[in-house]
Every structure is written in structure tokens, then in C-alpha cells.
Amino acid sequence: MAVVSSSARRLASGLITAVSLAYSVGALLYFLQSPLLGAVAGIALVVVVSLHYLHIRAALRGGRPALFPLTVVLQVAATYLPDLLPDGMSGVTAPLLAGTLLVLLPLPWGGALVGLMMLYEGAALLSFQFPLIVVFLYVVTVPTTGAMTYALVRFVRMAADLEQARAELAEAAVLKERLRISRDLHDGLGRSLTAIALKGDLATRLMERDPGSARNEVAELVRVAREAAQDVRQVARGYRAMSLTGEVHRAVALLESSGVDVRTHLAEVDLPGPAEEALAWAVREGITNVLRHSRATTCTITTSLNGESLRLEVANDGAPASSGPAGGGLTGLAERAAQAGGSCTAAPTGTSGFLLTMEVAA
Template sequence: MSQSRPWNMRRARWVLVAAHVPIVAISPVFIVFGTPGLPTPSVSIPMAVLAFLALGGLQLHHSLAVARGVRPPYGVLTLLALAVLVYAPMPVYTWNWVPTQVLLIASAPMVLPKWPAIGAIVAPLAGTAATAGILKAAWPVGSAFTLINGFVYWPIVLALMAASLYGSARLVQVVQELHNARTELAELAIGRERLRVSRDLHDLLGQSLSAISLKGDLALKLLDRDPPAAEAEMKSIVAVAQEALRDVRTVTREEHAVSLRTETEGAAALLRAASIDAQIRHELGDLPPKAEAVLAWALREGVTNVLRHSEASTCEIAIRRGDGAVRLEITNDGVRAASGPGSGLTGLRERARAVAGTVSASVTPGGGFRLCVEVPEESE
């Protein structure tokens, strides 16, 4: 996308330039080849080309700035210069030069604030109608046709051509804004995916690594006095590591599912292996998948924090239902001094917020720590 975007924008700008060419060229072509029935002053092709370049350059200065989403630099001065180029030759070239007013009408809203722009748009249209009365003798077909031509035809044509110039510039601006929005959305999606992977890896591997460390220490202690038990712990470490590897693979595919019942059983086994008295009370039953997932992740994160950040001897885990909500509460003693804010609780709050749940964590009066997570039962 980063390579195609500049090309697409260049192409859009060239389309904008191409849309200007025939409209800007109308009057230079008229003054060279003339209009049937109108006196045509002798004008050389180089002079016509010079007029085309001057008019087109000023108009593109305005249109390309609008396409970039900015006000044209020195816009008032360039608009005045364009007005001089439009109206100074008008007495000489008469109706042949009338189409140049479309550039002034199109440029006015690009350069001026709202009300001055409206005035700058209305004035040329009204002036064209007034010119019909002044120049009616120059049109041999008759005064009636002259009036229709001046009062109806040219104002409508000028308005439509000006609208096409202004609209094409705005269209390119919208295209550019859409490209920018698409780029921002892609970057936002990448950022969210990185946060999700980071959060899931933290939640998945935190407990697994804590279990490996715990079981490794236990295996070392048992190695001399109970080799078979040490061997069992080593095999358990291998199983935990293999499970962690499978979990990491599922993270990249966003397929990892967690079960509250499985996490409850695993938490009890892990706490007891760490010689922590685990007291678990729960009212599980059937829960909506998203609510169950949030509570399962919360239980995993809470138990991991007990193992890593406390010197707990007891840990109480309670899961209760009531008042249309499910509440998980993890309380432990032996809390250590906080070393700084961690990412685990931040990720947990994000998960809970996604299902309209809440997370609170606090130190208890007895020197323990309590983590509370509550989610509505009807989470979908």
C-alpha cells in the first residue's frame, strides 16, 4: 500500500490536470480561430498559448492546493491576477473571452471565505447577463437570441464548467483523504494486533514460565533424596513447555480458547505445588463464552501474580454469581512491595472492558492482596 499510494495520488492529480485543459483552452482557441458571427481580432498562436499557460497555471495553482487539502499559497494575490487576465482582455475579445470567467468562478471558493466567495461567484454570472445587453449589437442574429444567449445559456454553462473544476479538485482531495484514512486504519489494525499478541503472550506464558520455574526448583530439591519424584517433575516441566509452545502457535491465529473450569483445576494444582494453601469456592455452571474467557484469563493472571509477586502461604479463590453478574475474587497473603505497574492488569482491564466488566485490585487491611473481576452474565 505504501508503494501504490503515491502512484494513485499522482494519477489522480494528472486526471485533475487533464480535466482543466479543455476548459482553460476554450477562449484561447476562440481568439485564434474565431466564432461564427463575431468579429475576431487577429491573434497569433504564441499569444494564445501564452494566455492558455497563464490562465491554466493560476487555476491549477488553486486546484492542486485544494486537492492537497490546503488553502492556495498567496491565494488572494493569484486570484486578483486571474481576475486581471480574465477581464482586461474582455473589451477586445468580447464573447470569445467570456468562458475565461469560469476559472474565476471556480477559484473563488478555493481561495476566499464563504460570503466573499459567493459574491465572487455571483458577480461574473450577473456580469455576463449584463454584458448581453451591452454587446447585443455584436451578434447579427438578433437581439432576442443575444439576450437568451447572455441571460440563460452562458450563465448556465459557466456555472456547470466551474462546478466541474471545483468538484474535480475536491474529488482528488477526498481520494487523498480516503488513502490517508485507509493507511491510518491499517496502522491502527497493526497496532491492535501487536497489543493483542503481546497481551496473549503475557497471559499465556506468564503462568507457564512460573510453573516451569517452580517445578524446576522442586525437581532440584528432590534430585538427591527422591530421584523418581524428581524425574516426574522434570517430565511435568516438559509437558508444560510443550503446552506453552502450542499456546504460542495459537496466539498468531487468534484461536486460543480458555476454560474457566480447566483454569480453576490448574490453578489449584499449581498453588498446591508451590506449598500454598489453596481454598477454592466456585459456582460455575454455564457462562457465555466471552464472559467465561475473561474470567479464565483473570484467574490465570491472578494466580501467576500470586506465584511471582508474593510470598503467600494461603490463597482464596471465589467465583460467585448474583444480580446478573459473575464475580471472581482472588485473595492472598504475603504481598510484596510493588516494583511498578505491570502490563498484566492493564491487559486484564482491556479484556473486561470489552464485555462491560470491571477489574479492581487493592491491598487488604491484613497485608494481603485482592483481585476482583466482575462481568455481566449476559455478555455476548
């Protein structure tokens, strides 16, 4: 349920109170006629105004009073029972009742009852031989005041709904940004951190028997670390322009430096931005898993046109049959593929291979 701001609720309550007091002036004139009529008018007026305020306050919160519909019955009684006395006063308090009926009852039912009230007020005033213009003006105040009250409540409720919608959109945007950062950090840094760990271990083992190769591995480690730092900056800025070709070139360099034989075959096709970015992320995730989870000696990266779709395959020969991409990585790839109008799957092949496939609209 949308929450009405305190300022809007105070403004609406103030306007309703002002309208109620304005109609009370007519009822107060009964005090000038006789003590009996004055007492009846005073009691009825207090009941009508109090219940009307209670009803509108509840409607502004998007609900109904706790004792509804008893409170509506009491307002109806306080409005029309004084008509049993000479010079009844329902013509003064009926407009307030019209507002109550329209905001608390379903609009068709409330409108029908207000129509009956108009007929009653018109007939009552004509029985006292009021001029037609006076009858018309009195009768028109019933639906007019009711409609104004209904419009005011609806306006405040709509404002509350819009405020809640803005809050929900802002919360959704924050959540989406958090998911983006989490996904980008996993997909982007996973490969780099894995490469850093592998190259650090290799450099340590080569330090004594082959210092030259160890220095080369350390230099490569530094390069990967700088690339990872750049990835972090791009994640923070929300800008990560990636190309499939560029990612394949980086994958080839990283795998070959780790002793993996790489074969590539890329179809020449222009891809829309989201599709190319999704495929680039798939290459990065596939290479991360080659380095992290497998003992691969060869890796193949291919793309091929399949009708109106482009299919990417990243295969390696070193994954055990039970291995596969980390759940978060595969989930992130599936989300990226779906945003590009495609799909992503990953599964073992035979007893020692693994295949990551992504297909997107070309």
C-alpha cells in the same frame, strides 16, 4: 493532511488542462480580428490559464497557493480587464475563474461571487444584443464549468481521504494485533514460565535426596512446557478460546503441585464469551502472581453474583503488603475487563495478603 496519489493528481490535472484549452479556442479567435485585440487576448489567456492551473493544482493537494489571495486577484484582473476593450473576452475565461473561486474560497462566498459573475456576463452579452438563447448558453457555462471543477477537486480529495483512512485503519489493525500478541504472551506465558522455573529449581533440590519426587517434578515441568508451547501456537493463530472453569482447574492443579492449598467456590451462571474469557485471564494472572511474587500457603478463588454482574476474587495469604501484580499484567486485565463491560482492581489485604478482583456483566 491526506496525500493525493500521483495517478489521481495527473488525471485531474489533465482534465483541467483539457478544459482550459477548450475555452482557449474561443479566445484565440480574437487574433483574427486585430493585432491589438490579439495581443491582449493572448496575454490575458496565458495569465488566466496559468493561474487557473496553479490554483487547481494547489487545491488538489488540499491547500492554497503561496501568494493566495493575490493570485486570485490577478486571475480576476486578467479575466475582466480585457472587457475595457471593444468585444471583451470575459465570457470565454469567466468559467475558469468560477472554478477557481469555488475550490479556493468557502463555498457560500464562492457561490455568491459566481452568481454575480453570471449577472455581469448576462448583462454584457445583452448589451451587445445577442439572442437570448446565446446569452443563456454563455451564462450557464459559468456555473456549470465551476461546478464541474469543484466536483473534480472534491472527488480527488475524497479519494485521498479514503486512501488515508484505509492506511490508518490498516496501521491501527497492525498495532492492535501487536498489542494482543504482547498481552497474550505476557498473560499466557507468564504463569507457565514461572511454573517451569519453580519446578526446575525444586527438581534440582530433590535430585539427590528424593529422586522419585524429582522425576515427578520434571514430568510436571514437561507438561507445563508443552502447555506453554500450545499457548504460543494459539497466540500466533489469534485463537485462544478460554473457559473460566477450565482455567480454575488448571490453576488448582498447578498450585497444589507447588504446595499451595487451594479453595474454590464458583457460582453456576452462563456467561457471554468475552466476560468468561476476561475472568479466565484474571485467574491465570492471579495464579501467576501467587507463584512469582508471593510465599503463599493458601489461595482462594471465588465467583459470586452481584446483581447483574459476576464478581471474581483471587486471594492469597503470602504477598507482602507492598507487592502486587506486574504493571503490564494488571493493565492487560483492566483492558480485558473494560471490553467485557466491567472493571478490575488489585490491592494488598492486611499485612500478608493480596486480593485480585474482577467484575464483569453477567
